[in-house]
Amino acid sequence: MASLHNRPLFVVSALVVPLLTLAAPGVLRIGGVPPSWAVLWLLPWSLADGPLSGALAGLALGLLLDCLQLGGATQMPALALLGWWWGRLPRRGPPIERSFSLGLLAMLGSAVLGASVLLQRQAGGGWAALLTAASLHTLLAQVLVTALLAPMICSLLLLLWRRHSASARG
Amino acid sequence: MPFGRLSRVPWLGQVVGAWPLALVAIALVAVRLSKGALLSDAYALLSRPFWPGSAQKEWLQAAQQLDQQTRLSQLELDNRRLRSLLDLQRADPGTVTAPVISREPGGWWHQLVLGVGGLQGIRAGDSVIGPGGLIGRVESVTPTTARVALLTDTASKVGVWVGRTQRHGLLTGVGSSRPVLRFLEKDPQVRPGDVVVTSPASTLVPPGLSVGVIQSVDDKAVPATLAVVQLSAPVASVDWVQVLTRREAAPAGP
Numbered sequence: 001m002a003s004l005h006n007r008p009l010f011v012v013s014a015l016v017v018p019l020l021t022l023a024a025p026g027v028l029r030i031g032g033v034p035p036s037w038a039v040l041w042l043l044p045w046s047l048a049d050g051p052l053s054g055a056l057a058g059l060a061l062g063l064l065l066d067c068l069q070l071g072g073a074t075q076m077p078a079l080a081l082l083g084w085w086w087g088r089l090p091r092r093g094p095p096i097e098r099s100f101s102l103g104l105l106a107m108l109g110s111a112v113l114g115a116s117v118l119l120q121r122q123a124g125g126g127w128a129a130l131l132t133a134a135s136l137h138t139l140l141a142q143v144l145v146t147a148l149l150a151p152m153i154c155s156l157l158l159l160l161w162r163r164h165s166a167s168a169r170g
Numbered sequence: 171m172p173f174g175r176l177s178r179v180p181w182l183g184q185v186v187g188a189w190p191l192a193l194v195a196i197a198l199v200a201v202r203l204s205k206g207a208l209l210s211d212a213y214a215l216l217s218r219p220f221w222p223g224s225a226q227k228e229w230l231q232a233a234q235q236l237d238q239q240t241r242l243s244q245l246e247l248d249n250r251r252l253r254s255l256l257d258l259q260r261a262d263p264g265t266v267t268a269p270v271i272s273r274e275p276g277g278w279w280h281q282l283v284l285g286v287g288g289l290q291g292i293r294a295g296d297s298v299i300g301p302g303g304l305i306g307r308v309e310s311v312t313p314t315t316a317r318v319a320l321l322t323d324t325a326s327k328v329g330v331w332v333g334r335t336q337r338h339g340l341l342t343g344v345g346s347s348r349p350v351l352r353f354l355e356k357d358p359q360v361r362p363g364d365v366v367v368t369s370p371a372s373t374l375v376p377p378g379l380s381v382g383v384i385q386s387v388d389d390k391a392v393p394a395t396l397a398v399v400q401l402s403a404p405v406a407s408v409d410w411v412q413v414l415t416r417r418e419a420a421p422a423g424p
Contacts, residue, residue: 023272024272024274032276032406034277069278070323121324121325132344132345134344134345138345
């Protein structure tokens, strides 16, 4: 199964994430908040390539994204954790491929990622600074738009990568 | 029946019959007593199609604007000269016009990426102004790009000044499109509509740049008054900005 990371083209496709984060296309936003592109790429990668590869991909994506953002907050731990968790999921039962499941997983992942960023950036001010209207708005909007995009983007990527893994196995 | 007998008096009948004339007379007296209000109003109503149109108003406004612009540029020149006399602002800031190549005014980080960088003389800490006023400060620089932390970012803190009441405050981003102005004293006597500019005592940003307008004031905030500020520059739709580069301070003369 673990053969995606042997294909340079698939690995290079991760570079689309920082590019999309920078470009931030205006149509794919809710209330001015863009989706979490890292979650949308990492979810199918981990599901198709296993926990170790998922965690490493999460770490690499986190490194890439951290150097694009202001300040000292990091997304690495949350992304690595998500990659590891999503990589372990297919072992337990039937493969995850339904749109609803993908949307739900992307929703949870985006919420975890957003909460980790929020905690790092605003924990200094106590609860009052954490639960402002602006932070709740950003969190909810990002979770919503990520979950809405996940069935479209993640299904296609998962289909492509599953087919490749299957053909690589023979 | 006294009324029946009175109505048979010949001249009184004529007087009673002339009641329309009496009404007209009363109306005239009313016009006189009200200093011609009725007449003026009727004249205004009738002559409305012939009033001076918008064209004339625009000419007057254009003339006023030109006058104000010339006075503004004159005052800016004066101000710069006086500041240099006072040795307040040693380095005259140069401006670099920069395109915005990435814009993220929503989300967790409020930032712009500009298409100019260290090669053009941009350094971290430079102020960035858009059409309408200050929008942020340069946070980091690469050879060809610069990352700008907007005033709305949670990490942004800039000293500002309310000109009308002459009070200092700290403009802090809260992650929404409107930053919060924290005053240093309990009763700063500001009200919605006051204009906020950068502090004349600030060392981080050039003094006197317009920042925004106070939108609402919370007097009961602890420990001191809070105000919500609407930025005057449209951050979400700005395409080109100007970076105020600070040259090296000239060595102080003898």
